Amino acid sequence: MISVVYLILLALPSPTQPSECTDDYYAIDLIPTRRVPAARQAEGSVRLTFVPSPFGVAVDPNGSYRYNLDVQVNRLGPVPGHEYTVWLSTPNLKEVVRLGPLSREGHIAGSVSWNKFLVIITLEPEGSAPVRWTGPVVMRGLSRSGLMHTMAGHGPFEQEPCTVYGYY
Amino acid sequence: MPASSPDSIVWRMPPMDMSMPMLPGLENALPPTPPDLPLQDPGLLSAIPGEVLTLANGDSLYLTATPVRRQIAGQDVVMFGYNGQYPGPLLKVSKGSTITVVFQNALTEPTTVHWHGLRLDNRFDGIPGMTQPPVEAGDDFVYELRFPDTGLYWYHPHIREDVQQDLGLYGNMLVLPEIPDYYVPVNRDEVLLLDDILLDENGLIPYGKEVPTHALMGRFGNVMLTNGVTDYRFEVDRGDVVRFHLTNVANARAFNVNFGGLPIKVVASDLSRFEQEAWVNSIAISPAERYVVEVLFPESGTVAITNTIQAIDHFRGEFYTHIDTLALAMVGETPASPDHSPFFAKLRANPAVSADLASFRDHFDRPPDKSLTLSLRVRNLPIPIMLSMEIDTLYVPPVEWNDAMPMMNWLSTGAQVEWVLRETDTGLENMDIRWDFQVGDVVKVRIFNDPRSFHPMQHPIHFHGQRFLVLETDGNRNQHLVWKDTATVPVGSTMDFLVDMSNPGDWMAHCHIAEHLQSGMMLGFSVKPPPINR
Numbered sequence: 001m002i003s004v005v006y007l008i009l010l011a012l013p014s015p016t017q018p019s020e021c022t023d024d025y026y027a028i029d030l031i032p033t034r035r036v037p038a039a040r041q042a043e044g045s046v047r048l049t050f051v052p053s054p055f056g057v058a059v060d061p062n063g064s065y066r067y068n069l070d071v072q073v074n075r076l077g078p079v080p081g082h083e084y085t086v087w088l089s090t091p092n093l094k095e096v097v098r099l100g101p102l103s104r105e106g107h108i109a110g111s112v113s114w115n116k117f118l119v120i121i122t123l124e125p126e127g128s129a130p131v132r133w134t135g136p137v138v139m140r141g142l143s144r145s146g147l148m149h150t151m152a153g154h155g156p157f158e159q160e161p162c163t164v165y166g167y168y
Numbered sequence: 169m170p171a172s173s174p175d176s177i178v179w180r181m182p183p184m185d186m187s188m189p190m191l192p193g194l195e196n197a198l199p200p201t202p203p204d205l206p207l208q209d210p211g212l213l214s215a216i217p218g219e220v221l222t223l224a225n226g227d228s229l230y231l232t233a234t235p236v237r238r239q240i241a242g243q244d245v246v247m248f249g250y251n252g253q254y255p256g257p258l259l260k261v262s263k264g265s266t267i268t269v270v271f272q273n274a275l276t277e278p279t280t281v282h283w284h285g286l287r288l289d290n291r292f293d294g295i296p297g298m299t300q301p302p303v304e305a306g307d308d309f310v311y312e313l314r315f316p317d318t319g320l321y322w323y324h325p326h327i328r329e330d331v332q333q334d335l336g337l338y339g340n341m342l343v344l345p346e347i348p349d350y351y352v353p354v355n356r357d358e359v360l361l362l363d364d365i366l367l368d369e370n371g372l373i374p375y376g377k378e379v380p381t382h383a384l385m386g387r388f389g390n391v392m393l394t395n396g397v398t399d400y401r402f403e404v405d406r407g408d409v410v411r412f413h414l415t416n417v418a419n420a421r422a423f424n425v426n427f428g429g430l431p432i433k434v435v436a437s438d439l440s441r442f443e444q445e446a447w448v449n450s451i452a453i454s455p456a457e458r459y460v461v462e463v464l465f466p467e468s469g470t471v472a473i474t475n476t477i478q479a480i481d482h483f484r485g486e487f488y489t490h491i492d493t494l495a496l497a498m499v500g501e502t503p504a505s506p507d508h509s510p511f512f513a514k515l516r517a518n519p520a521v522s523a524d525l526a527s528f529r530d531h532f533d534r535p536p537d538k539s540l541t542l543s544l545r546v547r548n549l550p551i552p553i554m555l556s557m558e559i560d561t562l563y564v565p566p567v568e569w570n571d572a573m574p575m576m577n578w579l580s581t582g583a584q585v586e587w588v589l590r591e592t593d594t595g596l597e598n599m600d601i602r603w604d605f606q607v608g609d610v611v612k613v614r615i616f617n618d619p620r621s622f623h624p625m626q627h628p629i630h631f632h633g634q635r636f637l638v639l640e641t642d643g644n645r646n647q648h649l650v651w652k653d654t655a656t657v658p659v660g661s662t663m664d665f666l667v668d669m670s671n672p673g674d675w676m677a678h679c680h681i682a683e684h685l686q687s688g689m690m691l692g693f694s695v696k697p698p699p700i701n702r
Contacts, residue, residue, distance in 0.1 A: 025619035025660040026566075049641070050566075050658075054434045054442065054648040055452040055459075056641055057567050057626075057658050062489060063424050063450075063478035065566065115478055115487045115565075147562040148485040 028119055028141040030073060035136045036123050038077030039084070042139055044106065046071050046119050051111055060113045071099070071119065073106040073139065079123060087120040087133055088112050091146065096132055116145045179203045182574050183368050183390055185481075191575060193552040199381045199581050203374030206246040206335065212237045218253040218339060218395065225265035231256070231281070233325075233337055234274040241391050241398055245371045248275060248335040254396030255361050255417075256323065256339025263318045263346045269311040271303065275332075278302035280309070282326040283341070284456060284630070285438050285653040287316050290673020293632055294326045298674055298692070302327055317439045317635070317651070318345040320413045320458040322361075330380040330387060330419055330682035334365065336396065338417045351435065352511035354462060355408035355504055361396070362425070362453070362475075362494060363417045364389025379582035379686070384623050386420020386455075386681040388571035392475065392492045401496040406468045407504030409512045410497075411435070412461050416453045419682040422567055422626070422656070425451040425494065427463045428471040433512065436460035439635045440651035443522055445515040450476065452567075454628040454656040456680035464512045471497040477569035490570060525637070525649060528610060531666055532639055536614035538603065539592035542657060542679075542689075543621040549584050557623055564619060566658035567626045587627075587679060587689035592616075603693035609669040612639070619660035627684065629665070630654040632675040634695070636667040654680055672697040 030044035050058040051066040058066040071086055086099040086108050099110040102121070119141045122133040179198045215236035223229060236249040250256030261267060273279050280303055282294035292311040296302040303309045321341040325332040340359055345351070366373045366389045375381065382388075394400035404410055416423055426449070434446045438458050451459055465471060472493050479490040546554075553576045571577055590597050605611060613636075618624060635651040641663050657663050678690035 049644055050661075052644065052647050053452070054437075054446050054448065054650070056638060056646075056656055056663070057452050059424055059450065059452055059478075059567075061424075061426050061429065061450040061476060063476050063569065064487075065478075145487070145563050145565070148480070148482070149562075 030139040030141040039138045041075045044073030085124045089118045201376040204377035222260040228268040232272040259341045266314045272308040273303040285321040315343045331375045354411040359413045363393040380683045383585035384580040385577045386683045409508040422454045423475045433462040437650040438652045442650045456654040479570035480572040536612045539614045542617040543588045545586045582687040587684040601691040605669040613665045616662045617657045624659040627679040628656040631677045633671045636665045639664040
């Protein structure tokens with residue numbers, strides 16, 4: 001058992017000795033909700049790269065990053081009469097964009113100009129194109145920027161309650 | 169203005185957003201280096217706006233670095249200037265010409281002048297200890313400059329850039345084309361140097377005397393300067409097409425420049441035109457980069473040129489929109505004459521650039537010759553900073569557009585922070601790296617900006633004396649090819665630079681965030697002349 005743990009530890013990236021050319025820092029892991037039996041074993045991720053730009057980094061006039069998204073999901077079982085549809089949303093769900101249905105290979109590409117966002121995959125009736133999702137959420141993920149959370153009530157500032165700053 | 173003495177300079181904490189609470193344990197902390205500022209002297213002359221000097225082949229220029237008096241945002245401050253001007257004089261020269269610059273150092277500290285982006289004779293690159301000794305106070309040095317490439321360049325010190333450049337030692341060089349239709353006709357040109365400076369109600373926040381402060385993120389200013397002033401404005405006619413020559417001379421700040429929502433045509437960058445012009449809605453420009461863009465002003469009124477960013481508030485864990493006005497275009501009622509809008513409407517391809525690139529395309533797909541990882545080491549930072557930054561690095565943005573942690577950044581100095589260029593193959597770091605090339609070598613350099621280092625940040629990488637193409641970012645081929653000397657590697661990105669080793673000598677490559685350079689982030693490379701055939 002100890003040797004197994006040791007091997008696992010060896011395989012983990014060390015924070016001080018990164019592997020060369022790691023480019024998955026901003027990748028989004030998609031987590032299955034287990035609400036749809038055919039998708040309980042699904043695994044997937046979203047790779048982000050900058051939209052091509054003369055400046056290397058791509059931002060819109062408002063300063064938000066412009067990313068191309070490459071969504072890849074595996075182990076999604078078919079559900080007759082339905083398709084897996086990918087959505088993008090701001091964290092507060094005020095704005096939702098339908099990216100479209102996943103291909104048979106579990107792939108779709110698109111772009112986004114939000115700095116913090118959710119990627120949501122739902123099961124929708126085949127051929128439907130609703131403005132918002134109607135079916136169950138199958139998988140979801142959060143952009144890496146979502147890890148930025150208020151320090152108001154935590155860590156070194158814990159003497160100041162979150163509620164003062166509007167967090168509940 | 170009373171005279172001051174070194175003893176009168178004390179540390180003052182940089183201005184902070186008052187809603188951002190002080191990190192516990194840092195209430196009385198100060199940077200571990202003495203504070204430094206140019207001394208007040210009643211005899212100092214007030215600086216004047218920069219002049220435009222058109223120089224012919226063989227001309228000489230006398231350039232002097234002096235302390236000057238400046239009025240910025242209501243503050244009476246002592247800064248530096250070339251020839252007593254802000255910015256330094258704009259030098260207009262023709263492609264292919266050579267000029268002589270007789271430089272005199274009238275400061276009380278050593279300096280040099282680096283002619284950023286020029287593929288010039290190595291002896292005149294201005295690198296202390298590499299291409300020349302420092303120009304000591306009161307001494308002079310004669311530079312001979314040649315201008316082989318049309319484009320926009322700039323000059324600045326290469327000793328304590330974090331201080332001397334920030335205090336106003338910078339100016340542009342505009343190398344004019346030898347062919348008339350190099351650019352399309354426009355109604356006027358505007359040369360804009362973008363900068364920022366850090367002030368409070370008592371004037372300039374002091375600099376670190378022995379090592380730079382703000383070593384983590386670089387010294388962001390809180391007051392924007394365009395061509396050295398806070399209220400730069402210019403007049404145009406309705407329908408005028410204006411060609412802007414933009415240079416970012418800030419220590420650390422990257423700008424996202426908007427022209428009031430007007431479409432922007434990107435025409436050229438550091439050393440050449442783009443192979444294919446492009447429409448954009450804003451310009452992301454990092455320290456030391458240059459872009460040439462064209463804008464049509466169709467309606468009368470005032471157009472604000474802004475820096476519009478999504479800043480980060482780490483305390484609240486949020487992005488928020490922050491806008492600074494950089495300049496105002498006052499658009500009059502008189503219609504443009506002549507009307508250049510038909511030229512503006514079209515995007516041009518530049519066959520001359522394509523022809524220049526042709527011999528390099530064979531190198532596009534081969535493996536890299538050199539590989540670098542960008543990282544950093546820290547030691548002896550205050551414990552609250554270490555703890556807080558470990559939380560902070562749960563997420564780091566690709567580009568830091570604002571100083572999101574001004575207190576922690578201020579307290580970090582070059583004595584505690586070492587920024588690192590690490591060669592992947594050898595493990596060598598910074599100036600222990602010494603690459604050897606020959607003139608004519610085409611070298612692919614892969615640069616990875618490690619997002620899992622202690623405090624990653626974007627790095628505008630500058631190669632001295634050569635030109636390069638950005639070939640790929642994160643495996644995606646760059647569709648906007650242009651010859652550069654400085655390009656930013658965002659956090660987490662891997663970029664391939666194809667460097668044309670065309671200019672012999674001993675050179676540097678480094679991060680152009682001034683505090684990162686002063687904290688070690690540089691390497692050396694040598695380009696040998698071609699062998700002589702007997």
